[in-house]
Amino acid sequence: MDALKPTIQPPNRFRLPLRGAPAHIGLIVLLFMMVACLGSLPWTLGTISEGGAPVPRYNAGDPAQARIPPALAPGHKEGQIKTALGTDLLGRSVFIRALTGGGISLGIGFAAAIISVSIGTIFGAIAGYAGGLTDAIMMRFVDVLYGLPYILLVVLLAVASDAMVDEYVTRSRARADWTLNAVPQMFEAAPKQASRGELEAWLTSEPEAKSKVETEALLAVPPRQVSPGARSLLDVATLLFAIGGVSWLTLARVIRGQVLSLKNQPFVEAARAAGAGPKRIILRHLLPNLVGPIVIYVTLTVPQAVLQESFLSFLGIGVKPPLPSWGNLAADGLNEINPYKSNWWLLVVPSVLLGVTLLALNFVGEGLREALDPKRVTSEGRA
Amino acid sequence: MTQPVLSIRDLSVSFTSSDANPGSRNRAVNNLDLDLFPGKLTALVGESGSGKSVSAMSILGLVPAPPARLDSGSIVYRDSSGTTTDLTKASNRELRSIRGSEIAMIFQEPMTSLNPVLTIGSQIIEAVRLHRTVSKKTARKIAIDSLDRVGIPDPAARLSQYPHEFSGGMRQRVMISIALACEPRVLIADEPTTALDVTIQATILELIRTLVERDGLSVLLITHDLALVSQYADRVAVMYRGYLLESGIADAVLSQPVHPYTRGLLATAPEIGIKRDRLATLESFLDDKASDSQPSNASPRPWTPPATGQQESSHSLVSIGDDHLVRVKPASV
Numbered sequence: 001m002d003a004l005k006p007t008i009q010p011p012n013r014f015r016l017p018l019r020g021a022p023a024h025i026g027l028i029v030l031l032f033m034m035v036a037c038l039g040s041l042p043w044t045l046g047t048i049s050e051g052g053a054p055v056p057r058y059n060a061g062d063p064a065q066a067r068i069p070p071a072l073a074p075g076h077k078e079g080q081i082k083t084a085l086g087t088d089l090l091g092r093s094v095f096i097r098a099l100t101g102g103g104i105s106l107g108i109g110f111a112a113a114i115i116s117v118s119i120g121t122i123f124g125a126i127a128g129y130a131g132g133l134t135d136a137i138m139m140r141f142v143d144v145l146y147g148l149p150y151i152l153l154v155v156l157l158a159v160a161s162d163a164m165v166d167e168y169v170t171r172s173r174a175r176a177d178w179t180l181n182a183v184p185q186m187f188e189a190a191p192k193q194a195s196r197g198e199l200e201a202w203l204t205s206e207p208e209a210k211s212k213v214e215t216e217a218l219l220a221v222p223p224r225q226v227s228p229g230a231r232s233l234l235d236v237a238t239l240l241f242a243i244g245g246v247s248w249l250t251l252a253r254v255i256r257g258q259v260l261s262l263k264n265q266p267f268v269e270a271a272r273a274a275g276a277g278p279k280r281i282i283l284r285h286l287l288p289n290l291v292g293p294i295v296i297y298v299t300l301t302v303p304q305a306v307l308q309e310s311f312l313s314f315l316g317i318g319v320k321p322p323l324p325s326w327g328n329l330a331a332d333g334l335n336e337i338n339p340y341k342s343n344w345w346l347l348v349v350p351s352v353l354l355g356v357t358l359l360a361l362n363f364v365g366e367g368l369r370e371a372l373d374p375k376r377v378t379s380e381g382r383a
Numbered sequence: 384m385t386q387p388v389l390s391i392r393d394l395s396v397s398f399t400s401s402d403a404n405p406g407s408r409n410r411a412v413n414n415l416d417l418d419l420f421p422g423k424l425t426a427l428v429g430e431s432g433s434g435k436s437v438s439a440m441s442i443l444g445l446v447p448a449p450p451a452r453l454d455s456g457s458i459v460y461r462d463s464s465g466t467t468t469d470l471t472k473a474s475n476r477e478l479r480s481i482r483g484s485e486i487a488m489i490f491q492e493p494m495t496s497l498n499p500v501l502t503i504g505s506q507i508i509e510a511v512r513l514h515r516t517v518s519k520k521t522a523r524k525i526a527i528d529s530l531d532r533v534g535i536p537d538p539a540a541r542l543s544q545y546p547h548e549f550s551g552g553m554r555q556r557v558m559i560s561i562a563l564a565c566e567p568r569v570l571i572a573d574e575p576t577t578a579l580d581v582t583i584q585a586t587i588l589e590l591i592r593t594l595v596e597r598d599g600l601s602v603l604l605i606t607h608d609l610a611l612v613s614q615y616a617d618r619v620a621v622m623y624r625g626y627l628l629e630s631g632i633a634d635a636v637l638s639q640p641v642h643p644y645t646r647g648l649l650a651t652a653p654e655i656g657i658k659r660d661r662l663a664t665l666e667s668f669l670d671d672k673a674s675d676s677q678p679s680n681a682s683p684r685p686w687t688p689p690a691t692g693q694q695e696s697s698h699s700l701v702s703i704g705d706d707h708l709v710r711v712k713p714a715s716v
Contacts, residue, residue, distance in 0.1 A: 266496040273443055273490075274510045274561065275483035277475075284509065288500040 017295075023367020026360035033357050037102030044100040056229075058100040059322045061092030070094070070345045086345040089336065094329075098349050101324035106357070108240045108325075109306035113298050115244025116305070120251030121294060125282050127252070128259030139256065142249050153246045154308060158317050161238035168224065169231065175221040179203075179213055182220075186213060232323045239318055243308045251297045255290060262286055292372040299365030303358045310354060326354040386461060387418035388601045389442070389486070389569055394456030394471075396437055399449060408452070411437040413625045415456070416700060416708070419569060422599040424592065426612040426633065428648070429622035435605045438622070439571050442603075443488060444470060444478045460485065463568065484514035486569040487562035491577050493555035497546040503530075504542030507561050514565045529560040533590060552583035559590065570594075571603045576611075588615050609652050613637050621645050624688040627700065631707035641709045642685045686712045 018024060047054040070086040085095040127138040145153070167173055180199050183190050187209050191198055203210045226234075262268065263286070271285050310327025312318030319325040321332075333347030394415040397408040412434040419425050427435050440446045442458055458470040462485060470478065482488075490496045498506060507526035511517065517525070523542070530538035533556040546554060555575060562570060572591065576584035592615050594600045604616065612619050612633060619637065620630035621644065629642040640646045653659070686698035700710050 266490055266492050267498045269445065270488075270490055270496040270558070270561075271498070272445060273482055273488040275479045275481070275513050276509075277479055280513075285498050285501075288498070291500075 017371040018364070018367040019370035020363075020367050022363040023370070026363030026367070029356060029360040030364060033102060033353075033360070034106060037099055037106055040099045041103040041107075044096050044103070058096050058324060059092065061087065061090045063091045065091040067343050069343075070349075085349050086343070088332065088346055089343075094345060094349055097324045097329060098326070098353055101326045101329050101350060102353060102357070104236065104319060104323065105306050105309055105326045105354070108236060108243070108309045108319075109302045112240040112244040112247070112305035112309070113301040115241065116248040116301055117251060117294060117298055118248075119244070120248035120297075121255050121287075121290070123248065124252035124255030125259050125286060125290075128256040129263055129278060129282055129286070131260075131263075135256070139253075142252055145246070146249055150246060151308075151311070154242050154312065155315075155317060157242035157245055158239060158312060161242060162235070162317075165231075165234050165238055168234075169226050170223045171221050172223075175217045178221045179217045182216065183209075183213060186216070232320065235320055236323075239309065239312065240305075243305050243312075247301060247304060247308070251294070251301075254293055254297065258290055258293060259286055262289055296365060296369045296372060299361060299368055303361040303365075306354070306361075307358060326350045330354070385420055385422075388421050389419040389458065389460050391415055391417040391438070391442070391458050392456055394438065394441060394458065395454040396434075396441055396446060396451055397454055398451050410454075411451075411625055412441070414700075415622075415627050417620055417627065417630070419601045419603055420618070421568065421601045422595060423617040424595050424602045424604055424615055425618040425620065426604045426606060426616035427620050427622060428607055428609065428612055430607060430648075432624075433622040434625040435622055436573055439488070439573050439603060439605055442470060442571060443482050443486060444473070444475075445488075460569075480514070483510060483562075483567070484565040485567055486571065487565070487567040488571040488573065489555070489558045489562050489575050491574045493551055493558050493575075493578060496558055497554055499546055502543050502545055503549070503557055507542070507557070507564055510561045511564045525564060526560075529564045530557070532563065533557070533560045534586070535560070552579050552586065555579060555583070555587055556590070559587070563594065566598075567600075569601045569603070571605070573605045574607075575604070576606075584611075591615075609637075609649060621648065626688050626710060627708075628685070628687075629707075629709045632705070635705065635707055641703060641707070642687075644685075644687060684712045686710050 018027065044058045045056055047056050048060055049055070050060050065083070065087055066089050068083050068087045068091075070084060082093040082095060085093070085098060087093055088097070123138065123142075127135045130138075180196055183199050183203065184192055184194070187206075189206075190209075191202055194202070203213070259282075268281060268285060271281050276284070306326075309318055309325060310330065313325045313327030314331040316328075316331070319328055321328060327350075329350035330347055333343075333345075333350060336343040336346045394412055394417075395410065396412040397410045400407045400409050415434075415438055417425070417427070417438070427438065429435050437446060437451070441453065453471055456471065459467050460470055460481065461467045468477065468481070470481070473481070497503070501509075504523070504526055507529060508519070508522045511522040511525050512519075515522075526542060527538045530541060535541055535553060535556055541549075546557075549557060555578075559575075570591070575591075576587050579587065588611060591602055591604070595602055595617075604611075606612065616633040618631065619633040621628050621636070621642065623644050629636060629640065629645045636645065637649065640649060698710055698712055700708050703709055
């Protein structure tokens with residue numbers, strides 16, 4: 001009897017939602033880049049001892065070996081892997097620095113994309129589901145942010161958060177406040193009940209008192225001990241929050257539109273009739289329906305964020321040297337291009353790596369959209 | 384007679400008109416009185432736009448407000464311990480705990496009432512765990528049992544499938560099994576078989592009928608199919624233009640209708656084997672003359688809602704014998 005029972009085959013659940021050869025090639029290139037750059041980070045960030053002092057590997061170099069051209073180029077001296085892509089003007093290996101820079105660029109790109117997608121999805125889903133006045137207010141806020149120049153916002157956020165990190169580390173403002181409060185108690189001659197300006201003027205006129213109170217202040221409010229590594233980590237974190245914090249607007253609009261149409265679907269009403277609350281409906285019933293647009297948006301936001309980071313680093317606001325990123329490597333390389341003797345590899349290596357990665361990301365994004373967006377008609381007919 | 388599990392009294396719901404005049408309201412349900420009894424299937428019939436669905440949605444507080452507004456009335460639910468809750472005054476939290484666990488609802492469109500991206504199993508298990516603190520394993524067992532109960536073969540394997548792998552009739556059965564997973568005492572079925580073909584319709588209704596008789600479930604079946612009513616319903620209520628015009632035991636109402644609208648509704652049903660040039664329509668039954676000239680010893684003179692814009696004369700719902708209510712004009716006029 002059992003043999004006659006129809007058996008139900010488990011459905012073939014997983015198929016890579018990717019369409020077209022460029023997308024597949026892009027995915028391979030992207031995976032290779034990620035494994036190479038992110039995978040080598042522990043090695044490139046690891047310290048080696050150089051002349052007795054520990055130096056991170058990406059920053060180690062012998063000035064005597066400066067400006068070696070890459071292998072196969074005329075003038076290349078050694079067949080060592082370290083100098084395979086040449087060295088920069090401090091004798092540091094371009095290969096290692098490009099790997100580190102790639103890791104940092106890609107890391108910032110993906111982290112910023114995740115931040116941007118989280119904000120965008122939550123904001124859009126709440127606006128769309130709440131509707132009415134809440135929706136109107138939330139979306140007008142998005143409109144206002146849209147109206148502001150995008151890059152200006154990133155620069156502002158980056159500069160502002162950088163200043164905050166700086167104050168956190170050096171505590172110079174806190175120390176100045178402490179000083180001005182302490183002055184009237186420490187010196188009889190100091191003006192009483194005086195304003196800040198008056199106190200500062202009195203301090204400048206009394207150099208002896210000034211040096212004394214400053215020593216005291218340094219003891220009372222010392223700068224925080226932050227290792228260089230932690231400091232660069234803080235810098236990178238503020239940067240990715242700045243980029244992620246401004247690039248969620250488009251996704252918020254897309255998600256809101258999707259939620260608006262989804263929330264009137266009978267299955268949402270059925271969920272409400274089963275006693276589900278708004279939080280559960282958004283998380284359990286709407287979000288799984290939004291995976292398509294979210295995934296597509298992530299693949300388009302990552303290259304945007306990588307480019308953004310490179311652009312900021314190129315301008316000198318982003319990742320601070322000696323920590324490399326593809327952007328500031330290219331910026332450094334640009335200075336080496338001159339009519340007398342151009343060290344072209346310093347510009348070409350980071351630029352080509354950046355270009356190839358961005359292209360690969362865009363191809364993957366396009367392939368995903370082709371596969372996931374049912375409204376898109378392709379050469380093979382409707383998807 | 385047993386106590387009703389749900390009693391609606393004097394329920395009125397209106398909607399904001401979409402036109403420029405914000406003061407005017409479209410009244411969707413007017414002074415509805417309706418009782419649902421355990422172990423009885425009550426059919427709510429009426430044409431499109433007569434307020435059936437709005438009445439049903441109001442029970443669970445699912446009518447979107449605004450634009451809807453509850454103007455008056457109470458919906459009292461009596462749970463198994465005898466405590467009563469007025470659902471019109473219940474908080475969102477209270478309503479959520481009643482939805483699905485005490486009063487469940489199934490909808491018209493089985494094709495779209497299931498979330499397309501979640502498996503059947505996760506949707507049933509979610510419904511169970513929403514109202515009961517049980518382990519995932521127990522919830523899965525309950526889900527299998529409830530699928531089995533609605534006659535889905537190989538329920539354990541079916542749990543991991545998605546809605547698109549089910550046919551329309553099976554999806555409606557899944558909807559019913561979700562609705563019944565928490566063993567509710569009241570089931571509201573809003574035209575559960577409209578989208579399905581006749582044979583599936585019969586299976587679904589037989590299934591609901593079994594649950595009523597075996598488990599003492601109380602069902603409110605919303606439909607405009609009078610054949611279904613005569614075959615499956617214990618009690619029937621007829622609505623027109625937001626008014627309850629006649630209600631009572633199904634057999635009595637259908638065999639001896641008092642209100643001209645009910646009679647008209649019954650007369651419009653085409654009979655197989657009788658060839659007519661034109662099918663009967665309702666208009667001829669609805670004007671005042673028809674109800675005035677009817678020969679029911681002049682005592683209860685049935686009242687019919689006037690056309691839009693006309694003055695509404697006074698009316699009341701009176702009992703004309705064994706549990707049979709009809710809306711009439713005042714006797715003195």
